[in-house]
Amino acid sequence: MxxxxxxxxxGTFLTPTSRDPEHVVGLAERxxxxxxxxxxxxxxxxxxxxLDTWTLLGWxxxxxxxxxxxxxxxxxxxxHPTVLARAxxxxxxLSRGRVELGLGAGxxxxxxxxxxxxxxxAGESVDALSEAIDLIRAVWxxxxxxxxxxxxxxxxxxxxxxxxxxxxxxxxxxGAYKPRMLGLVGAKADGWLPSLGYLDLADLPEGNRIIDxxxxxxxxxxxxxxxxxxxxxxxxxxxxxxxxQGPPEQWVEQLLPLVLEQGVATFVLGGDDPRAIDLFGREVxxxxxxAVEGERAVKGTPTGPARPVAALAxxxxxxxxxxxxxxxxxxxxxxxDGGYTGVxxxxxxxxxxGLVLRPTDPEQVAEALAYAREQRVPLNVRSGGHGISGAxxxxxxxxxxxxxxxxxxxxxxxxxxxxxGTGARWGDVARTLGDRGWAISSGDHGxxxxxxxATTGGIGYMSRAHxxxxxxxxxxxxxxxxxxxxxxxQDHDPxxxxxxxGAGANLGVVTAVEIEAAPVGNVVLGRFVxxxxxxxxxLRAWGEIADAAPREVTAxxxxxxxxxxxxxxxxxxxxxxxxxxxxxxxxxxxxxxxGPVLDQRAQVAPYxxxxxxxxGPHEGHGTPVSRSGLIGETTPEIAEIVAAMITSGxxxxxxxxxxxxxxxxxxxxxxxxxxxxxxxxxxALGARAGRLDRHWSALEPRLQGMYLSFDTRTGPEVLAQAxxxxxxxxxxxxxxxxxxxxxFDQNFPIPPA
Ligand SMILES: Cc1cc2nc3c(=O)[nH]c(=O)nc-3n(C[C@H](O)[C@H](O)[C@H](O)COP(=O)(O)OP(=O)(O)OC[C@H]3O[C@@H](n4cnc5c(N)ncnc54)[C@H](O)[C@@H]3O)c2cc1C
Numbered sequence: 001m002x003x004x005x006x007x008x009x010x011g012t013f014l015t016p017t018s019r020d021p022e023h024v025v026g027l028a029e030r031x032x033x034x035x036x037x038x039x040x041x042x043x044x045x046x047x048x049x050x051l052d053t054w055t056l057l058g059w060x061x062x063x064x065x066x067x068x069x070x071x072x073x074x075x076x077x078x079x080h081p082t083v084l085a086r087a088x089x090x091x092x093x094l095s096r097g098r099v100e101l102g103l104g105a106g107x108x109x110x111x112x113x114x115x116x117x118x119x120x121x122a123g124e125s126v127d128a129l130s131e132a133i134d135l136i137r138a139v140w141x142x143x144x145x146x147x148x149x150x151x152x153x154x155x156x157x158x159x160x161x162x163x164x165x166x167x168x169x170x171x172x173x174x175g176a177y178k179p180r181m182l183g184l185v186g187a188k189a190d191g192w193l194p195s196l197g198y199l200d201l202a203d204l205p206e207g208n209r210i211i212d213x214x215x216x217x218x219x220x221x222x223x224x225x226x227x228x229x230x231x232x233x234x235x236x237x238x239x240x241x242x243x244x245q246g247p248p249e250q251w252v253e254q255l256l257p258l259v260l261e262q263g264v265a266t267f268v269l270g271g272d273d274p275r276a277i278d279l280f281g282r283e284v285x286x287x288x289x290x291a292v293e294g295e296r297a298v299k300g301t302p303t304g305p306a307r308p309v310a311a312l313a314x315x316x317x318x319x320x321x322x323x324x325x326x327x328x329x330x331x332x333x334x335x336x337d338g339g340y341t342g343v344x345x346x347x348x349x350x351x352x353x354g355l356v357l358r359p360t361d362p363e364q365v366a367e368a369l370a371y372a373r374e375q376r377v378p379l380n381v382r383s384g385g386h387g388i389s390g391a392x393x394x395x396x397x398x399x400x401x402x403x404x405x406x407x408x409x410x411x412x413x414x415x416x417x418x419x420x421g422t423g424a425r426w427g428d429v430a431r432t433l434g435d436r437g438w439a440i441s442s443g444d445h446g447x448x449x450x451x452x453x454a455t456t457g458g459i460g461y462m463s464r465a466h467x468x469x470x471x472x473x474x475x476x477x478x479x480x481x482x483x484x485x486x487x488x489x490q491d492h493d494p495x496x497x498x499x500x501x502g503a504g505a506n507l508g509v510v511t512a513v514e515i516e517a518a519p520v521g522n523v524v525l526g527r528f529v530x531x532x533x534x535x536x537x538x539l540r541a542w543g544e545i546a547d548a549a550p551r552e553v554t555a556x557x558x559x560x561x562x563x564x565x566x567x568x569x570x571x572x573x574x575x576x577x578x579x580x581x582x583x584x585x586x587x588x589x590x591x592x593x594x595g596p597v598l599d600q601r602a603q604v605a606p607y608x609x610x611x612x613x614x615x616g617p618h619e620g621h622g623t624p625v626s627r628s629g630l631i632g633e634t635t636p637e638i639a640e641i642v643a644a645m646i647t648s649g650x651x652x653x654x655x656x657x658x659x660x661x662x663x664x665x666x667x668x669x670x671x672x673x674x675x676x677x678x679x680x681x682x683x684a685l686g687a688r689a690g691r692l693d694r695h696w697s698a699l700e701p702r703l704q705g706m707y708l709s710f711d712t713r714t715g716p717e718v719l720a721q722a723x724x725x726x727x728x729x730x731x732x733x734x735x736x737x738x739x740x741x742x743x744f745d746q747n748f749p750i751p752p753a
Contacts, residue, residue, distance in 0.1 A: 006265035011038025034281025040072035186214025223306030232270035311336020316354030350620030351393025384449020390747025422451030447614030455504025464661025502672025533567030535643035543634025
């Protein structure tokens with residue numbers, strides 16, 4: 001007598017006849033139109049009368065918008081689990097999370113063998129299914145290290161890479177009737193999917209008992225297993241003729257106890273009768289939902305997502321986990337969840353957040369914000385997770401992770417106007433646009449998120465030719481702290497548009513931007529490695545050469561202490577933003593004279609190839625101490641101070657990124673990044689603040705402010721450096737309007753006016 005509290009779902013169980021393929025697809029479309037959640041199909045690959053189910057699932061998913069699809073149940077012996085895992089993940093990505101996996105151990109043994117499938121006893125089939133589930137989950141588990149391997153007797157896998165990661169946690173549902181299969185459901189599956197034709201209703205309690213006990217023995221909460229039921233042999237009629245053979249009201253009356261007493265939460269209507277589909281979707285489903293809701297409210301049945309006891313113990317205080325808005329629940333990740341390792345850290349910072357919310361649209365961002373504001377824990381916003389000044393993780397708090405909002409769309413192929421979801425990464429943006437002959441100068445790492453750069457600046461390899469990333473923004477879409485969804489541009493709230501381009505992290509969660517890409521084919525990259533033992537004179541010379549270069553050139557320099565007793569070495573990446581190789585060679589040649597050259601290479605390459613590739617889930621390399629400043633020339637004093645910082649080992653490396661050129665074409669008051677006349681951004685990384693600051697304090701009087709993205713200090717003392725007057729006063733006025741309660745307080749927080 002159990003109600004597991006799952007939300008109710010309804011679907012159809014359709015015959016994939018190959019005689020009239022359009023009819024089958026039409027029934028699936030009707031399933032969606034009737035408001036049902038799921039279309040499922042039998043899978044008998046040995047039967048030529050039927051369409052291949054997997055192909056059909058893809059077709060139906062592309063013809064529908066909301067409907068989820070599943071095999072009911074897939075014939076495992078004829079579908080290798082690693083291939084199936086990739087196929088399911090691929091379709092789940094394409095359909096944005098609309099695939100579930102119904103699996104069977106494989107009936108119809110002779111037909112299976114006739115088609116070349118393995119010959120297995122009933123017991124071996126269960127073992128094979130168990131092995132297959134482990135393999136499928138391992139392929140999807142891209143967060144664990146190493147390849148997928150198995151020495152299992154049924155599916156030996158010597159080694160294959162993991163991935164792709166499905167769009168959502170695909171449910172594995174097993175068609176099961178006998179005790180060993182039921183035990184497997186409890187131990188490993190997400191759902192039990194029997195059919196009325198094979199299962200007597202009187203056997204439901206015993207099936208549930210075996211599953212529950214097996215789940216508990218495996219350390220799982222029985223509520224982790226959804227109970228589904230294929231309703232075969234049913235019909236609608238105006239008068240009652242028996243169980244599920246009568247008017248819709250009778251169906252509701254007869255299904256209600258199955259929910260409240262046997263825990264069934266997904267009903268799948270068998271048969272291919274369009275009228276029955278309509279009645280089931282339009283009359284039975286809503287009425288049953290209402291009746292169940294009423295009963296559950298009276299009884300106080302818990303309805304949140306089920307989690308194992310160990311996962312519940314990992315929850316952090318101060319977060320109302322049961323109160324997570326329904327729309328965000330499925331993709332939310334808690335410490336005890338399988339996907340936690342992949343979302344807990346940033347690129348730099350290691351984290352232990354209590355909850356990661358992963359909205360998929362601006363409305364969900366608003367819901368996430370409203371919910372997070374109710375909790376008394378830190379809130380961090382994450383796009384790409386590469387934050388240095390602003391952490392995108394925390395300890396015990398909430399992270400709003402925009403990684404799912406990662407669309408990249410060329411809106412106008414003539415002007416290069418592009419729309420980017422802020423959860424996209426710049427490496428993907430560069431590749432996608434590069435294929436069409438466009439590029440946006442962002443930064444040197446392809447893993448950095450659109451959100452972090454589009455809200456602060458973006459000093460990239462083509463800055464002097466095309467400006468900062470923010471200089472090319474034409475519109476910004478954001479959700480404010482109080483949940484307003486805004487789109488701002490030069491004509492709509494221009495002051496907020498101004499503020500988001502430099503101090504966006506203070507004013508809201510930016511969900512998408514529109515930006516003008518530049519027409520860029522290939523570029524020319526010069527890579528130089530120098531002996532920088534004469535550090536100060538090298539720096540001066542290199543800085544002068546860079547400053548004298550035409551604006552097609554943007555040069556980045558990383559200066560580090562040498563290894564094994566050697567003096568400092570420097571590596572420069574010098575990019576000529578154009579394909580004219582003669583002009584590029586002329587522009588790059590002077591860099592050979594900056595100091596003794598240990599190595600040099602030049603190549604013509606697509607812009608996307610310059611960016612360091614993103615390497616999968618962040619592992620948190622460790623939070624460095626970092627100082628950031630902007631300078632004019634590399635004066636003798638500055639060169640001496642930086643040289644001392646490097647040769648002492650107090651900074652393990654210091655980077656120079658060139659600005660000026662097109663960056664300086666913008667007026668200081670045009671965006672909230674005001675430092676237009678600077679020529680270089682300097683970022684020094686070290687291990688100890690005290691030792692780094694000995695040098696940095698000598699540099700500070702010589703700085704022209706700072707680019708905030710490279711500094712790990714975020715207190716009030718550095719605010720004026722990031723936002724010189726009158727920028728700071730304007731931002732404080734904006735903060736008072738859009739975030740007076742200082743919800744966004746994790747990245748150079750600005751006090752409201
Ligand atoms: C290896 C590496 C290389 C880098 N190279 C460059 C470079 O060449 N040029 C350059 O300009 N910068 C560079 N940076 C700095 C980088 O631009 C910033 O750290 C940026 O904030 C990272 O963006 P993200 O979306 O990945 O960060 P996240 O860690 O996701 O976010 C960092 C902070 O930005 C804010 N934020 C992020 N997304 C949003 C949003 N959608 N709405 C509102 N606020 C948001 C939040 O305050 C958040 O805490 C580099 C950083 C790293 C780690």
